[in-house]
Amino acid sequence: MSQATVARVFSSPDKVAPATREKVRAAADRLGYVPNAIARSLKAQRTDIVGAIVPAFGEYWQHVLTLFSRQLTERRKQLLLFSFAEPSQVNDVLETVARYRLDGLIAASASIGPAQLARIEQLAMPTVAFNQPAAAGLVPSVTVDNEAGSQALAAHIVDRGARSAIFVGGIASTSTDQQRYRGAVAELGTHGVACRYVEAGAFSYEAGYKIAQHLADxxxxxxxxxxxxxxxVAFGVVDGLRERGIEAPRDVLLTGFDGLPQASWVGYDLTTLEQPVELLVEHALTRLLDDGHASESTDVVVPGTIRQGRTTNA
Amino acid sequence: MSQATVARVFSSPDKVAPATREKVRAAADRLGYVPNAIARSLKAQRTDIVGAIVPAFGEYWQHVLTLFSRQLTERRKQLLLFSFAEPSQVNDVLETVARYRLDGLIAASASIGPAQLARIEQLAMPTVAFNQPAAAGLVPSVTVDNEAGSQALAAHIVDRGARSAIFVGGIASTSTDQQRYRGAVAELGTHGVACRYVEAGAFSYEAGYKIAQHLADxxxxxxxxxxxxxxxVAFGVVDGLRERGIEAPRDVLLTGFDGLPQASWVGYDLTTLEQPVELLVEHALTRLLDDGHASESTDVVVPGTIRQGRTTNA
DNA sequence: TGCATCGATGACTACGTAGTCATAAGGTCG
DNA sequence: CGACCTTATGACTACGTAGTCATCGATGCA
Structure with a gap:
């Protein structure tokens, strides 16, 4: 047996005579031999690994990551996680990412600014910005239609009789917040409804809870x-308002955005804009792995759908 | 400049004269050179990557994964995710895992049976079973004290006046279910309180929701x-019972187990056994990366603490 | 029987790094 | 000022694979 034959048994078995193949397999079993993916990656210049840069917090990202992982497994690829707790860590993370010659990179965080996107560009690694509108034009991106979604929600609450509204954002400087606010304002404006922006300070339950109490007071x-x-954030707002005796939809109409699984939980039953996350992830991976030619438009925007919950049942 | 000098600049900078170091750095910047972690891994027989085999579903696992990722980032390691939707996929996943020469492996799922653990053993890869009591003795493990936790919860509800109880499990064949049920039965027995086991059929919100309605009817x-x-599952049970007009703690005392962030959300405010997840993860990583000598006991069991919520406020 | 063809296999090499050893340049001290 | 030591650097090699090319035996056909 030569090393070459063994390699063939594991990478292109049909090029080896069946008898030899079996002998090699048996020997491998006996010796506990397993092909080395690291060496294979070095030689083949392909790792079968996709990286993801995501914030270390947040229900939404956990949910998305889970889906990425599932779909990647189906494509026989692995997901290498680069998470960061502080935006300041992003630069370090990027340098680490650069060292692994990944087959693709998913950039999913508002903390990845233009400077960082430029760095990513340099790496010459297939990249997709996921739900990060600010990246559009700089890097291929896949995003839910924030503005249209917000407009739909706004139209929905106007339809339910709202004559005044407040938009509660997470962090004002993020592009998702801005797009979602803009969509709401645009739609509400056509109906003569004003809409103030209030910043919760974070994309977290706690931030929503606190800001809701301020609003109530x-x-x-x-x-x-x-x-x-x-x-x-919406879950926090719901609970913060309840704490002050304000209940949706009795006292106020309330909507979220994202369509997390918990929004369907009866305890909240939130009206929200449901992102077609499966589809978004699929688009992202197609763009990353199948494409090659940037023939099609590089920025994909997918519409969401309204999930009608109890919180706007007038 | 020789290749050796360049390598030294990036791996042990202090062995290179400052002037040379700067020249190399400058050239690297100019040419866009970045060290190749794959080649480094091949040579060094060390990848700086830790793998995790986890189910593709469930709030709990998402939560745990996030923590692993955070702590690994601090140790300058990466997390390579191997998730699976069906238990039948575990074997395939294991073969893939074997090919990557990981620095460590976290096995976190009840779907990893004795046969699979034996296979893992063969890989001669540092491994920790995370919250998977069935693995104790076969593979080093880190687990929350399920029995003691359940006992504490049982004592708590007896203290609150319970004279009869039902245990709602996810999947009866899992070792966590069994340990938690056993703990409850043991403690309740000493107080003369019977406790039937009811299987929800899955570790999911929906399963809890459905089983709760059966219980109510x-x-x-x-x-x-x-x-x-x-x-x-408990969140589902709470909502399922509410649907039938049964409210905790008014009509029934209710407890969960795990201590997920959502348990603290005011909407549920669940009494539950809070796992010291940070600590568990820390133990797991220490065992995986720092140890080397199996001097200390290989199976670590860490106690949890009761989180007192509204659902048992008699 | 001889020649062309084809399938199976082996020898060899490159992928990019880190460690070993050798070498060259500079510095110290008697 | 020379023997010795220190520090900086270069040459070389192995890590385990996959692809290229060469080799060899078998088969088919005239």
Whole structure:
């Protein structure tokens, strides 16, 4: 047996005579031999690994990651996770990413700014920005239609009789927040409904909970409807308002954004814009792995659908 | 400049004269050179990557994974994710795992049976079974103290006046279910309280929701308390019962197990056994990466603490 | 029987790094 | 000022694979 034959048995078995193949297989079993993917990657210049740069927190990202992992497994690829707790860590993370010659990179975080995107560009690694509108034009991107989604939600609450509204965002400087707010304002404007922006300070349950109590205490400034920029924050808002005796939809109409599984939980039953996450992930991976030619438009925007929950049942 | 000098600049900079170092750095910047981690791994027989085999579903695993990723990032290691939707996929996954020469492997799923653990053993890869009691003795493991936790919860509800109880598990054949049920039965037994086991059929919100409605409809078989084997199922149970007009703690005492973030959300405010997940993860990684000598006991069991929520506020 | 063809296999090499050893340049001290 | 030591650098090799090319035996056909 030569090393070459063994290699063939594991990489292109049909090029080896069946008898030899079996002998090699048996010997491998006996000796506990397993092909070395590292060496294979070095030689083949292909790792079968896709990297993902994501924030270390947040229900939404956990949910998305799970889907990426599932779909990658189906394609016989692995997911290498690069998570970061602080935006300041992103640069370090990028340098680490650069060292692994990944087959593709998923950039999923508002903390990845233009400078970082430029660095990614340099790496000459197939990249997709996932739900990060600010990256559009700089890097191929796949995004849910934030503006249209927000417009739909706004139209929905106007339809339910809202004459005043507040938009609760997570972090004002993020492009998702801006797009979602803009969509809401645009639609509400055509109906003569004003909409103030309020910043919760984070994309977290706790931030939503706190800001809701402030809103509740500020009696001068009640609104018919509260549009929350993301589901996780919305859950906090729902609970914070409840704490003050304000219940949706009785006292206020309330919507989220994202369509997390928990939004369907009966305890919240939130009206929200459901992202077609499976589809988004599929688009992202197609773009990353199958494409090659940038023939099609590099920025994909996929519409979401309204999930009608109890919180806007007038 | 020789290749050797360049290598030194990136792996042990202090062995290179400052002037040379800067020249190399500058040239690298100019040419876009980045060290190749794949080649490095091949040579060094060390990948700086830790693998994790986890189910593709479930809030709990998402939560744990996030923590692993965070702690690994601090140790300058990466997390390579191997997720599977069906238990039948585990064998395939294991073969893939074997090919990557990982620095360590986290086996976290009840679907990894003795046969699979034996295979893992063969790989001669540092391994830790995470919250998978059945692996104890076969592979080093880190687990929360399921029995003691369940006992504590049982004592708690007895203290709150429960005279009858039901245990709602996810999947009866899993070792976590069994340990948690056993703990409950043991403690309740000493107080003369019977405790039936009911299987939800999955570790999911939906399973809990459905089983709760069955329980509610079975009027002959009401109990003072329901001990649910995991938080995610418990959320479903809470909502399923509410749907039938049964509210905790008014009509029944209710507890979960795990201590997910959502348990603290005011909407549920669940009494549950909080796992010290940070600590568990730390133990797991220490065992995996720092240890080397199996001097200390290989099976670590860490106690949890009760989180007192509204659902047992008699 | 001789020649062309084809399938199976082996020898060899490159992928990019890190460690070993050798070598050259500079510095110290008697 | 020379023997010795230190520091910086280069040449070389192995890690385990896959692809290229060469080799060899068998088969088919005239």
């Amino acid at each position: 500020d009696v001068d400034d009640r609104a018919d409807a509260i549009l929350v920029g993301s589901d996780e | 079975d009027v002959d078989d009401r109990a003072d308390a329901i001990l649910v084997g995991s938080d995610e």
